[in-house]
Every structure is written in C-alpha cells, then in structure tokens.
Amino acid sequence: MRLKEETEFFEEEEEREQTMVAHKFSPQPMMKGVVVGYALTSKKIKSFLQPKLEGLARNKGILFVAIDQHRPLSDQGPFDIVLHKVSTDFRPALLSGKEWRQILEDYRQTHPEVTVLDPPDAIQQVHNRQFMLQEVADLNLSDAYGTVGVPRQLVIKKDPASIPDAVNKAGLRLPLVAKPLVVDGSAKSHELSLAYDQYSLRILEPPLVLQEFVNHGGVLFKVYVVGDAIKVVKRFSLPDVSKRELSTNAGVFRFPRVSCAAASADDADLDPGIGELPPRPLLERLGKELRRRLGLRLFNLDIIREHGTRDRFYVIDINYFPVWCKASTRNALVNQLKSLCGREKVAIISCVAHHADKYMQESFPCIFGIPYSIVTAAAFDHQVRRMVWFLYYA
Numbered sequence: 001m002r003l004k005e006e007t008e009f010f011e012e013e014e015e016r017e018q019t020m021v022a023h024k025f026s027p028q029p030m031m032k033g034v035v036v037g038y039a040l041t042s043k044k045i046k047s048f049l050q051p052k053l054e055g056l057a058r059n060k061g062i063l064f065v066a067i068d069q070h071r072p073l074s075d076q077g078p079f080d081i082v083l084h085k086v087s088t089d090f091r092p093a094l095l096s097g098k099e100w101r102q103i104l105e106d107y108r109q110t111h112p113e114v115t116v117l118d119p120p121d122a123i124q125q126v127h128n129r130q131f132m133l134q135e136v137a138d139l140n141l142s143d144a145y146g147t148v149g150v151p152r153q154l155v156i157k158k159d160p161a162s163i164p165d166a167v168n169k170a171g172l173r174l175p176l177v178a179k180p181l182v183v184d185g186s187a188k189s190h191e192l193s194l195a196y197d198q199y200s201l202r203i204l205e206p207p208l209v210l211q212e213f214v215n216h217g218g219v220l221f222k223v224y225v226v227g228d229a230i231k232v233v234k235r236f237s238l239p240d241v242s243k244r245e246l247s248t249n250a251g252v253f254r255f256p257r258v259s260c261a262a263a264s265a266d267d268a269d270l271d272p273g274i275g276e277l278p279p280r281p282l283l284e285r286l287g288k289e290l291r292r293r294l295g296l297r298l299f300n301l302d303i304i305r306e307h308g309t310r311d312r313f314y315v316i317d318i319n320y321f322p323v324w325c326k327a328s329t330r331n332a333l334v335n336q337l338k339s340l341c342g343r344e345k346v347a348i349i350s351c352v353a354h355h356a357d358k359y360m361q362e363s364f365p366c367i368f369g370i371p372y373s374i375v376t377a378a379a380f381d382h383q384v385r386r387m388v389w390f391l392y393y394a
Ligand SMILES: Nc1ncnc2c1ncn2[C@@H]1O[C@H](COP(=O)(O)OP(=O)(O)OP(=O)(O)O)[C@@H](O)[C@H]1O
Pocket: 151, 177, 179, 189, 190, 191, 192, 211, 212, 213, 214, 215, 216, 220, 236, 237, 238, 257, 258, 259, 302, 316, 317, 319
C-alpha cells in the first residue's frame, strides 16, 4: 500500500465511524467481511474491544468473536483472523504459556488460510528484553534523515552480587535502567529502576537487563505499527540526568510507568529540539524493516532522540499489540484487518428494524431463503436501530 493511502487511514476522523442507514426492510447489498476470533487478556478486552471499535468494525464487515480457550480452535470459527495476546491471566489453569503457543502454532500450520496475528514465536522475541531490540541493532539504520540505534545493554541472568563487576567489564556508563528480562503482561514485568551507582545494583533481582540511560529531554515517541501503516504520538518520559546529579546521587530508584497513556505530550508546548517528531521517512523505513525482520504486524516502538542531537535516535522498547484507544489507530486497525487476512468469506446482511426480538433474528434470513444455520451472529445496532446478520456463504 502506498504512503498516501497509509496517511489517509490515519486521517480518517470520527465522522467516518457514522453508520449508513439501510432502507426499511430491504437488505443492503451483500458486503464481504471477515471474522476475527480473539483470545485476549481481560485487561485487553476492556481497553481494546470497546463498543466503538466493535461498532466501527461491524459497519465495515468485521465481526469479533471470543475464542473459548477450553475448546479446540478448529471446532470454533471458522475464523479469517485469530487475534491474540498471550498472557498469564488469559490461559486456563492447566495450560502453560508454552502449550498455548503450541496450540496456536499447530492451528497456524493446519489452517494456512487463517491469519494468526501474530505468529507466537515472533511475539516471543519481543517478550524477552535480551532479544527484543536485536533486530533494530542489526538493522543499524542510518540515512540522510538520521540514525537509529539501541542503548548498550547487559543481561544478568543470576547472581546479583556479580553485577558491579559485570557492569565494569562491559564498560557500561551510568546511570543504568534495570528492566525485568521477561515481559509477560504482568505488572511486575513493567517494574523498572534507575541506578546511579553500580554497587547498589546488587539489591535487584535477576533475571534482568541493564540498559544505559540516554538523556532525551523527558519526551519519547511511540510509533504504532499497524500492518503497513504507522502512527506517532508523544509521551512524557523520565527527565534527563545531569552529570552533577549523577555525581551527587547514589542508589537504585524504582519508578512507575512514566510514559503511560495518561502522560500524553501531544498538546504540550515543547522545545522544538525535544518535541519535534522524528522524520517520517525514517520512521516509515524503520517500521517497514522491523515488520519484516520481526515477522510482526501489530506493535509499537518507543523511540527517543538523544538530547542535544537532531537526528540520533534510540529504540528503547518494543511492545506487541499495544492498546489502540484513539480514533486514528482504531480506524487504522479496522481498515487493515481485511487486508491483513488477505481473504474474505463472510457476508453481512442487514435491514432496518424497530426491535431486536428473537423472532426477528431468526426469521429474517429465511425470508430471503437463507437457512438460519449459516447465520453465525446476529446483532442489533442500537445506534441506527438496524439488525445485522453475519452469514457464511463459503
Ligand atoms: N535506555 C533508556 N534511556 C532513557 N530512558 C529510558 C530508557 N529505557 C527506559 N527509559 C524510560 O523508562 C520508561 C519505561 O521503559 P520501557 O518502555 O523499556 O518499559 P516498559 O515496562 O516496557 O514500558 P511500556 O509500558 O511502554 O511497555 C520509558 O518510557 C522511558 O521513560
């Protein structure tokens, strides 16, 4: 897809979410659509599957269906897309993360026609901070728009007493950000610390990654990648650490999730040297390359600009399938779901109705000679008082 189209995806405003009202009791032309089976954490369902997104999706022919993790995937659906985010609170008690990944992997192999967003093995790479940034480092992106690297880092698997020595040997510069090695969706995996001296690091619990702190003026850029489209937002971040501060401070300080959604800096009046967005062509190239290298289609990159430079950037974090709460990202995702699965096999038929009783739900398709058995879902759209049926015709 070309850049102009990508931009258009994101420029769609809320008005585009308006529903078209069908003529009374006349079916709309059959629209091709997709069925998205989802297996998400309860937190994710709450933040992601908001009524607005479901409504927008339905109007564009996309139906979200919850996956029952206690039943074989092949007995459910059929799906065009399986959207999942593996986490500790999603899995049934007797299923380990490894088993769930295997189930998804087997399903992927036996159902090549279904797009699994994204392949479990590819997600694993960004769930481990030892490997998360490797592709960015290997890419070593440098062009007329700037350079993109990763902070130097050290992995500590065990023995906290050995940390000061290890830091010394690796020649890492203080301060250091200590991050839990594994990102498993738990709050604990987001508990980070800033260390001013290497000896205090002994109090931390491995496994962890120690990353050089890069001064960046207290602002970071979140680059959301949705298939072949990108969206950039600004968030407040940790403030710079001056040389003086470093020499007068010691110890390890835990810090909360500084760059959460509530810390938006999009409307802040910032020094242009800090707040200017990274060049779009650079981000587009980075997003495209990483999509290919990571094998992921839904992720975001946290990027910082080294303070005092114009074009030296560092990727400090990659998150799989982050939250998509804003209209612009919501639109992009919905618009992309069809193209991401590359296959359409569901018909949606709808009509105006004044109530959504059971008779209405069951009888309407029959009026048109469509057996009710192929109706996979029926929903009443309260906004436009319209019944919507999802039918399989394949
Ligand atoms: N190398 C670094 N240099 C400067 N600041 C950093 C660095 N690493 C992390 N930070 C700061 O710490 C915050 C959290 O770091 P990071 O994004 O790696 O953690 P996370 O738990 O994965 O967060 P997220 O909620 O975005 O997934 C960043 O938003 C940034 O403010």
